[in-house]
Amino acid sequence: MVRVACLFVIKSYQRYISPLLGANCRYYPSCSEYAKQLYLFQNPLVATFKTLNRILSCNQFFQGGIVYPSVYLSLRVSVFKPCLVKYWLVPDGMPNCVFSNIPNGAFLKIKSQTFQIIKNSPKVSRV
Secondary structure (H helix, E strand, C coil), rough: CCHHHHHHHHHHHHHHHHHHCCCCCCCEEEHHHHHHHHHHHHCCCHHHHHHHHHHHHCCCCCCCCECCCCCEEEEEEEEEECCCCEEEEEEEECCCCCEEEEEEEEEEEEEEEEEEEEEECCCCCCC
């Protein structure tokens, strides 16, 4: 419930207010996209804390740069099943994996660890 409300506020800001303000964020991804990704993958309380920390550091006293959101997750991935990728989850360090083969398919269980979230580009470059 809280997650849905926060995502609605962020998406409304991105759609209606952000175009009026222009590109003023010192970071990539922008602070609103950073917050959106955190609310999708993280506990809302932790996401709120990390978002406030990011917004407070988005000023002329900090250098800025490329800073992807970092989340602590435990995943169960279905292997060999095609799907569209919206976000890339890049592990920090070596992943702790357990591979199991079951009659309905193969699964890869990744134990809890920290991942960086990188959004997939909707445009595909064709050369």
